[in-house]
Amino acid sequence: GAVVSQHPSRVICKSGTSVKIECRSLDFQATTMFWYRQFPKQSLMLMATSNEGSKATYEQGVEKDKFLINHASLTLSTLTVTSAHPEDSSFYICSARVAGKETQYFGPGTRLLVL
Amino acid sequence: GQNIDQPTEMTATEGAIVQINCTYQTSGFNGLFWYQQHAGEAPTFLSYNVLDGLEEKGRFSSFLSRSKGYSYLLLKELQMKDSASYLCAVRFPNSGNTPLVFGKGTRLSVIA
Numbered sequence: 001g002a003v004v005s006q007h008p009s010r011v012i013c014k015s016g017t018s019v020k021i022e023c024r025s026l027d028f029q030a031t032t033m034f035w036y037r038q039f040p041k042q043s044l045m046l047m048a049t050s051n052e053g054s055k056a057t058y059e060q061g062v063e064k065d066k067f068l069i070n071h072a073s074l075t076l077s078t079l080t081v082t083s084a085h086p087e088d089s090s091f092y093i094c095s096a097r098v099a100g101k102e103t104q105y106f107g108p109g110t111r112l113l114v115l
Numbered sequence: 116g117q118n119i120d121q122p123t124e125m126t127a128t129e130g131a132i133v134q135i136n137c138t139y140q141t142s143g144f145n146g147l148f149w150y151q152q153h154a155g156e157a158p159t160f161l162s163y164n165v166l167d168g169l170e171e172k173g174r175f176s177s178f179l180s181r182s183k184g185y186s187y188l189l190l191k192e193l194q195m196k197d198s199a200s201y202l203c204a205v206r207f208p209n210s211g212n213t214p215l216v217f218g219k220g221t222r223l224s225v226i227a
Contacts, residue, residue: 034214034215042219043202043217043218043219044158045217046214046215046216049214091155093157093158095214095215102146102163102206103148103160104148104214104215105160106150106157106158106159107157108156108157109157111155
């Protein structure tokens with residue numbers, strides 16, 4: 001199956017700092033990538049849909065100025081959590097869909113802890 | 116609107132069979148997925164149903180009834196490593212970039 005990588009896998013930062021998470025499709029081109037967030041014992045909540053070369057589409061309640069998404073190429077999307085606060089601590093997972101296929105493949109996730 | 120329901124927790128015995136149900140209410144439908152997620156890890160794809168009926172893949176099978184808005188995931192010959200959360204996800208209207216919407220997941224515990 002298609003492989004999606006994320007970096008870093010784990011990050012701890014101080015409140016007020018910004019954190020960038022990278023998502024890469026390793027063996028396919030992903031015109032669309034999705035960013036999800038998962039709090040403990042809860043399901044995945046879609047944050048935004050990222051299309052290569054255009055602005056991301058954010059879900060209701062997700063602040064676009066706080067969660068900056070860039071999808072500059074067909075294999076890379078980045079999520080930047082700006083001015084992170086403890087309530088932003090969560091498991092962030094990206095997902096990509098192979099063009100013409102139905103299945104979404106997930107990256108291994110990034111665990112963010114904001115102190 | 117979109118609503119996906121599945122049981123929160125289930126427990127089953129090693130070697131047994133377990134069925135995890137999922138119901139959904141949608142204003143459109145374009146496929147139902149099942150994913151397995153171990154604690155602290157990302158979901159891994161198990162199955163995809165878009166037409167009514169049963170899809171079998173080894174120890175795992177998935178069933179869909181579109182008219183009833185209902186699916187189940189059947190796990191046979193349970194193993195301890197099957198202890199995980201099982202996520203039901205639906206793709207809604209037939210649009211190229213539509214993301215998956217997930218249920219809250221069913222946490223399965225397999226006991227000896």
